[in-house]
Amino acid sequence: xxxxxxxxxxxxxxxxxxxxxxxxxxxxxxxxxxxxxxxxxxxxxxxxxxxxxxxxxxxxxxxxxxxxxxxxxxxxxxxxxxxxxxxxxxxxxxxxxxxxxxxxxxxxxxxxxxxxxxxxxxxxxxxxxxxxxxxxxxxxxxxxxxxxxxxxxxxxxxxxxxxxxxxxxxxxxxxxxxx
Numbered sequence: 620x621x622x623x624x625x626x627x628x629x630x631x632x633x634x635x636x637x638x639x640x641x642x643x644x645x646x647x648x649x650x651x652x653x654x655x656x657x658x659x660x661x662x663x664x665x666x667x668x669x670x671x672x673x674x675x676x677x678x679x680x681x682x683x684x685x686x687x688x689x690x691x692x693x694x695x696x697x698x699x700x701x702x703x704x705x706x707x708x709x710x711x712x713x714x715x716x717x718x719x720x721x722x723x724x725x726x727x728x729x730x731x732x733x734x735x736x737x738x739x740x741x742x743x744x745x746x747x748x749x750x751x752x753x754x755x756x757x758x759x760x761x762x763x764x765x766x767x768x769x770x771x772x773x774x775x776x777x778x779x780x781x782x783x784x785x786x787x788x789x790x791x792x793x794x795x796x797x798x
Contacts, residue, residue: 620770622716622743624781628709629659630700631668631687632721632728636677642722642750643757649682652720652748654796655774656686659718661792662781667709668692669700671727698727701734716741718777720748724760732769743770745777 634652642648659666668679670692684690693705700706710717717740721728728749732742744764751757761771772780775797782793 620741622718622772622777622780624662624664624783626713626715627718627781628665628667628714628716629656629718629720630706630731631656631666631679631683632700632719632731633669633671633676633723634679634683634721635670635673636680638671638676638722639680641752643752643754644750648722648748648750649680651774653682653686655718655720655745655748655778656683658774658778658793658796659781660686660688661789661796662778664718664781665709667700667706669703669706669721669727670694671698672696699730699734700727701731701738710740714740716743718743718745720745720774722749723751723756724749725751725756725763729760729764732764733767736767736769741770743772743777745774746771747773 639645666687670679673694695703717735719732719742735742778793782790
C-alpha cells in the first residue's frame with residue numbers, strides 16, 4: 620500500500636521534557652524525529668502534537684516545536700491519542716494514513732496505532748522516531764504492531780515515498796535534509 624501525501628497526517632506523540640531524558644538512544648531519537656517533522660513540514664503533511672499530562676510531565680521539547688513550526692499541542696490524559704476528542708476531530712474523511720512518531724513505543728504509541736487501525740485508518744509507525752525507556756519494550760511493541768497489521772517504516776523511507784519523484788525543489792530539500 621502506497622502512502623499518498625494527500626491522504627496522510629502525522630501524530631507527534633509526547634516528546635516531553637521529563638520523559639525524553641529517560642528514553643533509550645534519545646539523541647538518535649531526537650535527531651531522526653526532528654528530521655522527519657522538518658521533512659513533513661516541507662511536504663505540507665499536517666501534524667498534530669500531543670502531550671501526556673503536561674502538568675506533570677512538562678511540555679514537548681523546544682526542538683520538536685521548532686521543527687513543527689508551532690507550539691500548539693493537544694493535552695491528553697488517555698494513553699491512546701485517538702481517545703481524545705481533539706485528535707478524532709483533527710482526523711477527517713480524507714485521512715487514510717496516519718504516521719506516528721514519539722514515545723513511549725509500548726504505551727501511548729502502540730495504543731494509538733491499535734485504536735487508529737480499529738477505526739479504519741492505516742497507522743504507520745516510523746520506527747527510527749519511536750522509543751521507550753527500555754529497548755526491549757520498544758522491540759516488543761513493534762512486533763505487536765506488526766501482528767496487529769500496522770505498517771512499519773523509517774523516516775528516510777517515508778519522506779522519499781511522500782516526495783514521489785526526483786528532480787524537483789521538494790526532492791532537493793528532502794535529499795539535503797536526510798543527508
